[in-house]
Amino acid sequence: MPKAYVFTRSGGPEVEALVEQEAPTPGPGELLVAVRAAGVNPVDWKLRNGYTRPGSAPPQYPAVFGSEAAGVVEQVGPGVEGLEVGDAVFxxxxxxxxxxxxxxxxxxxxxxxxxxxxxxxxxxxxxAATAYDGIRQLDPAPGSTLLINGAGGGVGVAAVQLARHFGVRVIGTSSAAKKDFVESLGAVHVPSGPGVVDRVRAVAPDGVDAVYDLVGGDALRAVAELLTDRKRLISAGGKPLAVELGGAAVVRARTAAVLDEVARLAVSGAFRAYVTQTYPLAEAAAALRAVESGHTRGKIVIEVAAA
Structure with a gap:
């Protein structure tokens, strides 16, 4: 019977389990996909902890982890057009x-x-899609300066590369340990933590034109001071706080068209996915612990089955 990695109730790692369960049946507008790989994201463990996405119903347990995947179409539901059995999708x-x-x-x-x-x-x-949506939302002009707060994680890595592709100067904050990595993406690295505002001003004496926050909390409050126009502040890491500070949450498009464009940019070399670690499905717990630690570079992916 097919395997899945689930959480059985709200809680910590103790509620996780690798289980066997029947493959689901696709309904109207749905595809049954044989998964080849699944991305690991902070939202995965946050959902396990009890977070509910705005407008979403509480999870039905056992709930399978994972908000992004790639694989091969096994079955199509009623009304599906444009995709068929055997297609490689994500x-x-x-x-x-x-x-x-x-x-x-x-x-x-x-x-x-x-x-x-x-x-x-x-x-x-x-x-990558969150990074793309945010960059398009800010629409920074070529030659302008964008501060990406939290440049070393999955969204930040893509956002730095996409902004640089569009001709924007990028300052990226992260831990000192990620300095070389962030600089390799094309950003000017600034260590995060107390005093970050002074350090940003030292490398950008003329100021920054926009801020893309991926951290939230006190780190977001600090960098918001760098903007005279708070409308140029967006956040995917502290959305309510960004609004409170005069900015906005990142508006997600969540469309196949955006995924097509992101894939096109990746294939063209405009940016790399930067998958830095992979784990088999049997080691999904270790993959989650790595992301939950908050110290990963780039993306972690679970390779569910051989391509």
């Missing part, structure tokens, strides 16, 4: 990506280009 699963089989909605599923591996494709629907 997107946002309905029933969790840490599984051998998952359901994916056609509206947020795209063809995987031949030049993109399943592993890299599985790293795009959450982190």
């Amino acid at each position: 997107g946002n699963p309905l029933t969790g990506g840490y599984a051998e089989y998952t359901l994916m909605p056609v509206a947020v599923t795209a063809h995987k280009p031949e030049g993109l591996s399943f592993t890299d494709a599985a790293a795009l629907p959450v982190a």
Whole structure:
């Protein structure tokens, strides 16, 4: 019977389990996908801890982890057009990506280009698409200066590269340990933590034109001081606080068209997915612990099955 990595109730790592469960059946507008790879994101363990996405119903237990996946279409539901059995796809699963089989909605599923591996494709629907949506929302002018607060994580890595691709100067904050990594992406690195505002001003005496926050909390409060126009502040890490400070939350498009564009940019070399670690499904717990630690570089992906 197919395997899946689940959480059985709200709580910590003790509520996680690798289980066997039947493959789901696709409904209207849905695809049954044999998963090849699944991206690991902070939202995965936050959902386990009890977080509920705005507008979403509480999870039905056992709930399968995973908000992004890539694989091969096994079955199509009623009304599906444009995708068929055997197609390689990636997107946002309905029933969790840490599984051998998952359901994916056609509206947020795209063809995987031949030049993109399943592993890299599985790293795009959450982190890279969030980065793309945020950069497009800010629409920074070429030559302007963008501060990315939290440049070393999955979203930050993609955001730095995309902004640089569009001709924007990027200052990226992260821990000192990620300095070389952030600089390799094309950003000017500034160590995060107390005194970050003075350090940013030292490398950008003319100020910054926009801030893309991926951290939230006190780190967001600090860098907000760098802007005279708070409307140029967006956040994916502390959305309510960003609004309180006069900015906005990142507006997610969540469409197949965005996934197509992100994949095109990846294949063209505009940015790399930067998958820095992979784990088999049997070691999903270790993959989650790595992301939950908050110290990862780039993306972690669970390779569910061989391509």
